[in-house]
Amino acid sequence: MSQSICGARRPGYELRAPVGRMSIPCALGAGHECAHANAFGDRWTNISAHISDAQRGDASAIVAVLDAMEPLISLYAGGDELRRARARTALSEALPAYAAGDFTTFARHVVEGALADDAHGWAEEYGALSLRWEGLRARLRTDDTLHIREQLRRVDALMAALVGDVAALSR
Numbered sequence: 194m195s196q197s198i199c200g201a202r203r204p205g206y207e208l209r210a211p212v213g214r215m216s217i218p219c220a221l222g223a224g225h226e227c228a229h230a231n232a233f234g235d236r237w238t239n240i241s242a243h244i245s246d247a248q249r250g251d252a253s254a255i256v257a258v259l260d261a262m263e264p265l266i267s268l269y270a271g272g273d274e275l276r277r278a279r280a281r282t283a284l285s286e287a288l289p290a291y292a293a294g295d296f297t298t299f300a301r302h303v304v305e306g307a308l309a310d311d312a313h314g315w316a317e318e319y320g321a322l323s324l325r326w327e328g329l330r331a332r333l334r335t336d337d338t339l340h341i342r343e344q345l346r347r348v349d350a351l352m353a354a355l356v357g358d359v360a361a362l363s364r
Contacts, residue, residue, distance in 0.1 A: 283307030322352045
């Protein structure tokens with residue numbers, strides 16, 4: 194690749210298979226100020242122009258950076274709005290810590306860290322519910338009452354919801 198070509202890749206490039214239009218780097222001249230564009234004319238935000246402003250707290254620059262990182266956030270958070278909000282918040286709070294290098298790699302580490310903490314919290318909550326479930330099952334062996342059965346049903350529903358079966362909460 195020539196030194197006079199930008200060559201920037203889309204955010205999240207390293208997480209995808211390097212095939213197809215989305216893998217083609219920017220074909221514009223090095224140091225351009227506008228949005229990146231590949232040889233097919235597909236465009237994406239040039240966040241380099243916004244990062245330093247975002248680090249200084251410029252709200253519109255922060256929004257531009259977060260919007261440009263949305264494909265990366267979506268890869269990790271999926272459609273869960275709460276996880277997406279956590280990832281966006283973590284990334285906006287981490288912007289001042291960015292020094293140099295590939296911003297997408299920096300953003301990926303921030304998002305992974307934010308959502309790994311989230312996963313750890315869910316695991317702890319599930320573990321606590323499992324202990325509660327075991328205790329209720331033990332009590333059920335000696336005292337088979339409707340009250341204990343109802344508590345057990347609620348704990349079962351909460352555990353199912355934590356592993357993705359949200360409909361269990363309404364059963």
